[in-house]
Amino acid sequence: MSLKASLVLRLLAAGGLLVPAPIFADTISSNLASASAGVESATASNWLAASFTTSSSATLGEVILSLADTTSRGGTATVSVYADDGLNEPGSLLAALSSGSTLQTWISSGLSLSANSTYWIVLSAVTGQVDWSYASDDAGSGSGFTDTWAASYDGGSSWYTYASLQNVGVDPLQMDVETSTASTAATPEPASVAFCLIGAGLAAMSWRRRTKQEKAK
Amino acid sequence: MIKMKETRRELILRTTGALTLLGLGGLFKADMAEAATSVVLTPQEEEGPFFVDEKLNRSDILVDPFDNSITEGLPLMLGITISQSVNGIVSPLPNAYVDIWQANAYGVYSDEASQNSTGRKYLRGYQVTDAHGNVHFLTVYPGWYNGRTVHIHCRVRLYSGSTATYSFETQFFFDEAITSQVYNSVAPYTARAAQRDTTNSSDSLYNLTDCTTGTLSGNELTLVLNANTTRAVASYGLVLDLSAAGPDGCVGVTDGGINEGSTQGGGGAPPTRGGPPPFSLI
Numbered sequence: 001m002s003l004k005a006s007l008v009l010r011l012l013a014a015g016g017l018l019v020p021a022p023i024f025a026d027t028i029s030s031n032l033a034s035a036s037a038g039v040e041s042a043t044a045s046n047w048l049a050a051s052f053t054t055s056s057s058a059t060l061g062e063v064i065l066s067l068a069d070t071t072s073r074g075g076t077a078t079v080s081v082y083a084d085d086g087l088n089e090p091g092s093l094l095a096a097l098s099s100g101s102t103l104q105t106w107i108s109s110g111l112s113l114s115a116n117s118t119y120w121i122v123l124s125a126v127t128g129q130v131d132w133s134y135a136s137d138d139a140g141s142g143s144g145f146t147d148t149w150a151a152s153y154d155g156g157s158s159w160y161t162y163a164s165l166q167n168v169g170v171d172p173l174q175m176d177v178e179t180s181t182a183s184t185a186a187t188p189e190p191a192s193v194a195f196c197l198i199g200a201g202l203a204a205m206s207w208r209r210r211t212k213q214e215k216a217k
Numbered sequence: 218m219i220k221m222k223e224t225r226r227e228l229i230l231r232t233t234g235a236l237t238l239l240g241l242g243g244l245f246k247a248d249m250a251e252a253a254t255s256v257v258l259t260p261q262e263e264e265g266p267f268f269v270d271e272k273l274n275r276s277d278i279l280v281d282p283f284d285n286s287i288t289e290g291l292p293l294m295l296g297i298t299i300s301q302s303v304n305g306i307v308s309p310l311p312n313a314y315v316d317i318w319q320a321n322a323y324g325v326y327s328d329e330a331s332q333n334s335t336g337r338k339y340l341r342g343y344q345v346t347d348a349h350g351n352v353h354f355l356t357v358y359p360g361w362y363n364g365r366t367v368h369i370h371c372r373v374r375l376y377s378g379s380t381a382t383y384s385f386e387t388q389f390f391f392d393e394a395i396t397s398q399v400y401n402s403v404a405p406y407t408a409r410a411a412q413r414d415t416t417n418s419s420d421s422l423y424n425l426t427d428c429t430t431g432t433l434s435g436n437e438l439t440l441v442l443n444a445n446t447t448r449a450v451a452s453y454g455l456v457l458d459l460s461a462a463g464p465d466g467c468v469g470v471t472d473g474g475i476n477e478g479s480t481q482g483g484g485g486a487p488p489t490r491g492g493p494p495p496f497s498l499i
Contacts, residue, residue, distance in 0.1 A: 037309070038348050087443040087450040089294075134349060136308070150296075151353070160296040160353040163441045164454030166257045169300030169307050171349065 025061070028052055030176040031140035031147075032066060037171055039068060039131035040151065042077070042123045047152040048132050049082070049090050049120040049159070050173040052144040057115045060108035061180025063097060065123065066133035066173075067104050074128030079106040084118035089150055089159035094119070108180065120150070121175055133174045138167050147172045256302045259455040260427040260434035262388040265370060267326040268318060273342040277355045278317070281327065281339040288339045290322035290357030291403045291444065296452040299350045299373055301459050309350030310457065316343040316372040317354055322405050324362030358399050358449050359391075360406060361413045366420035366435075367391045373457065389453055390439045393417050403446055 029052035042048045060081065067077060078096065085091025097106035113119065123132055138147040148163040149172045164170045279288045295317070301310040318341045320326050327337040344352035359367050368388045375383035393416055400410040417423045423435030430437070440451040 040349060087445065087448065088441070089443075089450050151351075153353075158294060158355075159450070160294050161441070161450050161452045162296045162298050162351060162454070163452045164298065165437070165439065165441055166454065166456065168256060169298055169309075169350070169454040169456050171298075171309060 025181045026058070026179045027142045028054065028058070028144040028177040028179060029140060029142040029146070031135050031145065031172060031174050032064065032176045033141070034135035034137050034139055034174065036066060036133040036174065037136035039133050040173065042075075042125045042130045042132060043128070044125055045153065045155045047122055047124045047156050048173060049122045049150040049152070050175050051084065051088075051118055051120050051146045051148045051150070052142075052175075052177050053118050053146060054113050054115055055143050058113045058179040059181065060095075060111040060113055061178040062100060062108065063106045063121055063178070064104050064176040065106065065121070066175065067123075068131035068133070075125040075130035076127045077103075077130040078124050078126050080122045080124075081108070081111055082120040082122050084120060088118070088148065088161050088163065090120040090122055090152075090156070110180070113179075118146075121177070122156070124156070134171045135174050136171060138164075138170050138172065140172075142177070144177065149173045256305055256307055256456055257430060257437060258302060258458055259385075259387055260425075260429075260437050261386060262422055262425075262434065262438065264372070264386040265388075267320075267329055268316075268370065268372065268386075269328045269341065270316075271328065271338050271341045273338060274344070275342040276344055276353055278340050278342040279355060279357065281337050283337045283339075286339075288321055288357055289405060290360070291399055291406070291447075291449055293356045293358050293444075293449040293451060295354045295356055295369070295440075297352050297354070297371070298452070298454040299346045299352070300454060300456045302456050303458075303460075307456055309346070309348065310459075311346050311348045311350060312375070313346040313350075314343050314374040314376070315346060315352045316341075316374070317356070317369055319356065319359045319369040320362055322357060322360040323409065324360040358396075358403075358406070358444070360409065361400075361415070364415055366415050366417045366423055367396050368420075368422075371453075371455070373455065375459070383459055385455075385457055387438060387455070388422065389451075390417060390420075390423055390435045391451075392439060392442050395442055395444050395449075399444055399449070 040048050063079065063081075065079065077099075079099075080096045081094045082090035083092050083094055095108065095111045097108055099105075100107045123130060134149070140147065146163075147167055147170045148161060149170070150159045150161045152159045162170055162172075273282070279292075280286070281288065297315060297317075299310045299313045299315060300307050318326070321340055325332045325334055327334045327339045327341060329335070340356060342354065344354065346352050356369070359369055361367055368390055371387050371389060373383070373385045374381055400406040400413065417435055420435065423433065423438075425434045426432070427434045427437055438453075440453050442449065442451045444450070
């Protein structure tokens with residue numbers, strides 16, 4: 001491998017472009033486009049949940065929650081996926097999600113979702129308090145969007161659900177739910193693109209300098 | 218797929234990223250609310266004869282302060298959201314006093330001389346809405362009594378200083394199929410199920426026409442409801458027009474919400490949140 005090729009590959013790898021990563025294939029539910037109208041607060045005893053539904057089987061990829069800066073609120077968040085218990089409330093725990101690259105991003109390790117089912121994303125705080133934004137309207141996108149949310153005041157033992165037949169006035173908690181498909185093809189992040197461009201520039205400069213040196217000889 | 222990816226990133230940049238960098242407080246917009254093309258205002262229903270202002274500020278209305286007994290019946294977790302509509306814009310209504318009262322599993326109201334329950338205070342209470350417009354109650358699935366279908370009464374009041382400025386009364390109704398399942402499978406409802414004489418289809422109040430929408434008020438006032446043999450979960454979102462001059466959800470009469478309601482109760486100042494219940498009624 002030439003020096004130039006080696007340099008480019010090292011720069012690409014440094015930029016993360018060759019690292020396998022999942023593709024988030026489809027948006028099941030999202031209301032992040034709505035403005036925030038306030039927050040509900042989660043603690044160790046006060047849990048919050050937002051639901052979504054599925055029309056076909058899928059693999060859960062990542063979930064993005066509009067969470068506040070937990071550091072300033074002194075809270076540590078825990079985010080999990082629950083099945084609906086048939087009463088339009090969280091039932092059994094299915095999986096805990098892993099904290100992603102940002103405070104709001106939570107990653108699933110391949111949780112399988114059944115078709116025509118209701119699931120709940122449940123937030124609690126291991127320590128302190130974590131605030132979850134609610135929308136200023138009941139609008140959302142994705143086939144699995146619902147404007148239903150729920151709160152538990154006894155650490156998840158019982159739930160109160162907030163929904164409306166008219167689909168107005170509920171102002172649900174804000175989240176984005178994405179499916180995942182296993183893939184080694186990575187989608188470059190903006191920072192990765194910047195790394196790539198820098199690397200290409202450096203490679204070009206190196207090639208030009210070496211060309212000049214060879215001509216001078 | 219690519220477009221979806223772009224959309225997701227756009228959302229992240231527009232919302233979550235902004236939240237991270239700026240904090241949620243910077244994104245609060247009190248004036249931002251829900252613009253609905255056709256807002257269905259909650260129909261008014263009559264208060265009925267059994268409202269007693271017990272001034273019980275509590276979420277769990279199963280307990281009877283009379284003897285600390287727990288009301289028998291299928292537990293019902295009821296979440297209520299109160300919103301206001303101003304020129305078709307819907308937003309949460311905080312600091313509203315929300316009373317509910319209902320019959321027990323045997324169809325009997327507390328604190329009613331006519332029902333031999335004087336002094337009892339089960340299945341009555343109020344909560345004050347938070348910034349999100351929410352309150353919640355732990356109650357039981359109501360029993361039936363002669364001439365009425367299954368229902369829960371609800372009253373929403375607002376105060377300005379010591380003056381009550383708004384009162385709205387309505388009733389929540391229950392899906393007949395679920396009621397039938399509960400009454401035929403859960404004690405003590407089962408003992409009286411066969412004698413039930415009124416369902417939604419034959420209830421006079423359920424079948425009143427909402428003069429604003431022209432549809433049955435009972436259909437508009439039916440709870441979002443699920444139940445099994447151990448628990449029921451229900452919710453309802455009220456949308457109110459607080460303007461005296463403006464149209465409101467109504468049943469047969471124009472309901473501005475002001476200077477109407479119960480003649481019961483005494484005078485005095487309204488409570489602070491979490492304090493004693495309102496003393497001033499309109």
